[in-house]
Amino acid sequence: MSEKTKAELEANKLMKRLRHAVGDAINDFGMIEQGDKIMVCLSGGKDSYAMLDILMGLKKSAPIDFELVAVNLDQKQPGFPTHILPEYLEGLGIEYHIIEEDTYSVVKRVVPEGKTTCALCSRLRRGILYRVAKELGCTKIALGHHRDDILETMFLNMFFGGKLKAMPPKLVSDNGEHIVIRPLAYVKEKDLVRFAQIREFPIIPCNLCGSQPNLQRQVVKEMLEDWDKRFPGRIESMFSALQNVVPSHLADPELFDFKGLQRGQELPHGGDTAFDKEEFKAPSKVISILDSRSKISEPQGCD
Ligand code: SF4
Numbered sequence: 001m002s003e004k005t006k007a008e009l010e011a012n013k014l015m016k017r018l019r020h021a022v023g024d025a026i027n028d029f030g031m032i033e034q035g036d037k038i039m040v041c042l043s044g045g046k047d048s049y050a051m052l053d054i055l056m057g058l059k060k061s062a063p064i065d066f067e068l069v070a071v072n073l074d075q076k077q078p079g080f081p082t083h084i085l086p087e088y089l090e091g092l093g094i095e096y097h098i099i100e101e102d103t104y105s106v107v108k109r110v111v112p113e114g115k116t117t118c119a120l121c122s123r124l125r126r127g128i129l130y131r132v133a134k135e136l137g138c139t140k141i142a143l144g145h146h147r148d149d150i151l152e153t154m155f156l157n158m159f160f161g162g163k164l165k166a167m168p169p170k171l172v173s174d175n176g177e178h179i180v181i182r183p184l185a186y187v188k189e190k191d192l193v194r195f196a197q198i199r200e201f202p203i204i205p206c207n208l209c210g211s212q213p214n215l216q217r218q219v220v221k222e223m224l225e226d227w228d229k230r231f232p233g234r235i236e237s238m239f240s241a242l243q244n245v246v247p248s249h250l251a252d253p254e255l256f257d258f259k260g261l262q263r264g265q266e267l268p269h270g271g272d273t274a275f276d277k278e279e280f281k282a283p284s285k286v287i288s289i290l291d292s293r294s295k296i297s298e299p300q301g302c303d
Contacts, residue, residue, distance in 0.1 A: 014191060018054055021184075034066070041142065043144070046192050050195050052092075053199060055142065069096065070089055071098075073128055073132075078208065080208055087202075103124040107124070107209075140179050142180075143181070151166070153165075
């Protein structure tokens, strides 16, 4: 088989995988309904380009009608290449809006030198996007966070926030006016990196603002990447855990009525067994990865 054919096959397989993952997330969480007008937020990074590309593909074959509108917020960071997104979006023939708001100056003025600016910048950006969604009459706002962003957020909340909380695939905005969806919730970042290479998206660098990256997030990201290399299947299992929550085996009295427990009461997820292979309801995909790697020797202890 020629190299070209191999590359085409790989690209087709990847495209199918991405479409399935996005289609499953849309179905599982009821992300898109008949008549929706979805504002697809584009930053110029690989994730949002991929999200738009996949949603446009799904729209063609979807059994329901919905509209897509691409929106980019030009935050006036020095050196932001203003021509890239309009040229790309013109080529796609999709309705798009570039919103110009100088949040860069606000952030620079308010945040002390040397401190990370991302928290304020994101809050300002989110507020503007909500306003624009309302002006455009959009019913949903689509953000390009993927599976690995969701897991990273879960660990950040556990490590630094004392909460078992990740990033929801679908939520109501703080002002209650919008539904925010994350159609890439089931998509691996690795697949998005490859997809961006294959599609040759005109990526806009994300360091134009000169902000320091969020170091804690970076550390968690590296930890997950390391686990993924050393313990194949672990990331899949962890994400699966987010979808198999057992309140009776956690310790939050608001989620489970521990005080009201009665002798003889049957718990929906079993009683005394904290970890039991039979109880482990990982998807078959995860189990087959784990089984195929069971001969790999893992370091002793709890890492
Ligand atoms: S990296 Fe820059 S543009 Fe992005 S959120 Fe942080 S401050 Fe804002």
